[in-house]
Amino acid sequence: MKSEIEVFREFIREKGLRNTPERELIIGEIFATHDHFDVDELYLRLKRKKHKVSKPSIYRLIPYLLETGLIQEAYFEDGHLHYEHIYGHEHHCHLRCIKCGKTIEFQEKSLIRLEKKLAEKYDFSIKGHKFEVTGYCRKCKAHL
Amino acid sequence: MKSEIEVFREFIREKGLRNTPERELIIGEIFATHDHFDVDELYLRLKRKKHKVSKPSIYRLIPYLLETGLIQEAYFEDGHLHYEHIYGHEHHCHLRCIKCGKTIEFQEKSLIRLEKKLAEKYDFSIKGHKFEVTGYCRKCKAHL
DNA sequence: GTATGTGCAAATCATTTGCATTCTC
DNA sequence: GAGAATGCAAATGATTTGCACATAC
Numbered sequence: 001m002k003s004e005i006e007v008f009r010e011f012i013r014e015k016g017l018r019n020t021p022e023r024e025l026i027i028g029e030i031f032a033t034h035d036h037f038d039v040d041e042l043y044l045r046l047k048r049k050k051h052k053v054s055k056p057s058i059y060r061l062i063p064y065l066l067e068t069g070l071i072q073e074a075y076f077e078d079g080h081l082h083y084e085h086i087y088g089h090e091h092h093c094h095l096r097c098i099k100c101g102k103t104i105e106f107q108e109k110s111l112i113r114l115e116k117k118l119a120e121k122y123d124f125s126i127k128g129h130k131f132e133v134t135g136y137c138r139k140c141k142a143h144l
Numbered sequence: 145m146k147s148e149i150e151v152f153r154e155f156i157r158e159k160g161l162r163n164t165p166e167r168e169l170i171i172g173e174i175f176a177t178h179d180h181f182d183v184d185e186l187y188l189r190l191k192r193k194k195h196k197v198s199k200p201s202i203y204r205l206i207p208y209l210l211e212t213g214l215i216q217e218a219y220f221e222d223g224h225l226h227y228e229h230i231y232g233h234e235h236h237c238h239l240r241c242i243k244c245g246k247t248i249e250f251q252e253k254s255l256i257r258l259e260k261k262l263a264e265k266y267d268f269s270i271k272g273h274k275f276e277v278t279g280y281c282r283k284c285k286a287h288l
Numbered sequence: 289g290t291a292t293g294t295g296c297a298a299a300t301c302a303t304t305t306g307c308a309t310t311c312t313c
Numbered sequence: 314g315a316g317a318a319t320g321c322a323a324a325t326g327a328t329t330t331g332c333a334c335a336t337a338c
Contacts, residue, residue: 018292018337039327054295059328076220079303080327095262104266108258111275118239118277122248126279131255133262135270162312162317183302198320203303223328224302 004031004070004087011068022053026061027070036074036084036103075132077101093130097137148175148214148231155212166197170205171214180218180228180247219276221245237275243284 002010004027012019029046030037037045039058046053062083065071074084074094093111095104111131119126135141146154148171156163173190174181181189183202190197206227209215218228218238237255239248255275263270279285 020293020337022294052295055327056296056329057294060293073220076217076225081220095266095268097268098271106262106266110254110258114252114254115277118250119279122239122250123282124239124241124277124279125285126277127242128279129275129277131273131275133259133268133270133273135263135268135272138267141269164312164318166319196320199302200304200321201319204318 001088004085007068007070007087008065011064017064022057023061025051025053026058027065030065030071030083030085031087036082038080038082040080072128073130091128093132095133095135097140098134099136099140102137102140145232148229151212151214151231152209155208161208166201167205169195169197170202171209174209174215174227174229175231180226182224182226184224216272217274235272237277239277239279241281241284242278243280246281246284 005024008023008027009019025046026042029042029049029051032045039055039062043053043055043058062071066073068087070087071083071085074082075096076082090107091112092105092107095106096102108131111129115126115129118124149168152167152171153163169190170186173186173193173195176189183199183206187197187199187202206215210217214231215227215229218226219240220226234251235256236249236251239250240246252275255273259270259273262268
């Protein structure tokens with residue numbers, strides 16, 4: 001399987017754009033942990049490692065990463081979007097605690113079937129889906 | 145079935161808060177159409193009808209409406225949240241066109257079963273779910 | 289060499305907040 | 314009459330943009 005960077009380089013080449021060390025640093029950092037991320041947090045992680053990358057460069061890169069399918073929007077919370085890298089993962093959904101933010105990822109093949117059914121019924125060309133279940137985790141529901 | 149306003153009045157009373165004509169106007173406007181709404185659009189709709197309601201009043205009301213379950217967040221798009229009224233509707237999910245924004249609502253009982261399964265498996269107390277399928281509608285996929 | 293990408297600072301846009309005033313209970 | 318809610322204007326925070334400079338191709 002191609003690495004994330006290779007996928008991105010190919011995309012850049014096909015589009016006639018230019019690659020830069022900043023972009024590779026950002027992508028490297030996104031894939032450095034399994035966690036979800038948001039722009040500010042990603043920026044701080046890069047800064048901590050003494051990498052000189054500005055926030056606008058991150059904001060400008062995100063649409064391309066979405067387009068390549070390397071990342072996707074995960075959820076909107078605390079006034080901003082949170083993303084996750086999906087390249088190399090199976091598609092998954094989220095079970096998220098409203099109180100502490102704990103997130104569990106799970107796979108659900110039945111949703112793919114449902115997607116196909118909808119595509120047919122409504123004559124849509126499906127690009128993806130987001131299934132988010134919210135509630136209280138074991139610990140938090142005990143203290144409600 | 146109680147009207148939306150009655151539900152809200154009851155909530156206000158129980159909480160020891162105060163009701164106002166502004167709040168009733170906002171709620172009335174939210175339920176005046178079947179469409180989704182966002183704050184700015186709702187504000188303009190009220191303005192057009194010569195109703196004097198400020199945006200902060202809308203913003204301050206929304207958390208209460210979410211708490212009563214009269215409305216819910218529908219999706220984040222164009223830099224802000226979109227809501228929909230759900231009181232009196234069956235729970236539904238969205239199929240949305242990425243290009244033109246056309247949205248189809250559909251019901252899916254199987255998701256409730258899935259929710260229950262997850263609740264058991266991960267020991268969560270489930271509050272709700274959001275299932276959003278995105279793609280291109282018939283018209284838009286023709287012009288890709 | 290060209291024109292894309294970068295960082296900075298300023299602008300924009302959604303949302304929140306402080307505050308004086310008004311209104312509900 | 315006390316405390317909530319309102320509207321306004323200012324503050325905040327996320328994101329975007331203009332621009333001069335750097336650099337990838």
